[in-house]
Amino acid sequence: MNTTLPEMPCQELVEVITDYLEGALSKRDRIRFEEHLAVCAKCREYMEQFRRTIQAVGSVREEDLDPQVRESLVAAFRGWRDG
Amino acid sequence: MSALQAGDEAAFERLVDRYHASLLRVARLYVSSHAVAEEVAQETWLGVVNGIQRFEGRSSLKTWLFRILSNIAKTRGVREGRSVPFSALSPEDEGESVDPDRFRSADSERAPRHWAIPPAIWSTEPDERLLAGETRELILRTIDTLPPNQRAAIVLRDIEGFSSEEVRNELGVGETNQRVLLHRARSKVRQALEEYLGEPE
Numbered sequence: 003m004n005t006t007l008p009e010m011p012c013q014e015l016v017e018v019i020t021d022y023l024e025g026a027l028s029k030r031d032r033i034r035f036e037e038h039l040a041v042c043a044k045c046r047e048y049m050e051q052f053r054r055t056i057q058a059v060g061s062v063r064e065e066d067l068d069p070q071v072r073e074s075l076v077a078a079f080r081g082w083r084d085g
Numbered sequence: 086m087s088a089l090q091a092g093d094e095a096a097f098e099r100l101v102d103r104y105h106a107s108l109l110r111v112a113r114l115y116v117s118s119h120a121v122a123e124e125v126a127q128e129t130w131l132g133v134v135n136g137i138q139r140f141e142g143r144s145s146l147k148t149w150l151f152r153i154l155s156n157i158a159k160t161r162g163v164r165e166g167r168s169v170p171f172s173a174l175s176p177e178d179e180g181e182s183v184d185p186d187r188f189r190s191a192d193s194e195r196a197p198r199h200w201a202i203p204p205a206i207w208s209t210e211p212d213e214r215l216l217a218g219e220t221r222e223l224i225l226r227t228i229d230t231l232p233p234n235q236r237a238a239i240v241l242r243d244i245e246g247f248s249s250e251e252v253r254n255e256l257g258v259g260e261t262n263q264r265v266l267l268h269r270a271r272s273k274v275r276q277a278l279e280e281y282l283g284e285p286e
Contacts, residue, residue, distance in 0.1 A: 011196075011197065011198030012198060012199045013181075013185070013188040013198040014198065016183045016272070017181070019271075020264050020267055020268035021264055021268070024249065024264060026260075026264060042199075044199075044200045044203040044204060047203070047206065048204045051204055051207060051275055051278070052271065052272075054278075055271055055274050056243055058220065058224060058274075058278070059228075059239060059243040059274060061221075062221050062224050063107075064106060067101070067102060067105050071105070071123070071127065072101060072105075074127075075097075075105075075127065075130045076097065076101070078130065078131055078134055079094060081134075082137070083094070
């Protein structure tokens, strides 16, 4: 696990989390990222919060549709079909 | 889709139920108000109805639907004098995405650029609170205050579940910029959640 690559400081890690999650880091930086995370509980906490944030943002969808709007759209569809 | 082309009303209703809220959210990236977004979404459905017979299935139904929406929404946005040049990063999209004061300085003798003010631990059952109404409101409010580029990236990617390629096509931004915008947006939402859920040391 221990390589001779320069350590990735916390301030750098927090800037590249999305790159890491998207698989966009170079192999070198991915190793630096994972090595830092392995020894830094604060960054692990940050990373965990970042993941929870993404998950939470993904759960805000609200699908309530105004019944009147819905009815008028379906009426337009009917009009096309029968028209 | 063939059910739609055959005039199956229930298939159309399912489509409306599944996508109308998404159309509204995406339209809102281009136009100034919820009312205009609603008009754009309704116009999109009329475009769908009128185009059903011409749809050849070369793209997915979802891609087709959002292409109709963007064309209408962009036209409306331009008419409102509000066209958003998503493709360029603005100054607020650059620089640090986490407050630099939270880290030791680069010339610090001990642990340079490491946490000075570490992330506050979130209260014990964040997952329950995450779904609670107040948290949801906080997330939506925070997203609303983001610069347009960043708002677009997080709405499309994390709320609507677009792939990174779909986001790039929708916004006309390159791969790197898409990630920059998304990262910035996520970082700000995390910060807002930390302030709300974090327990004081």
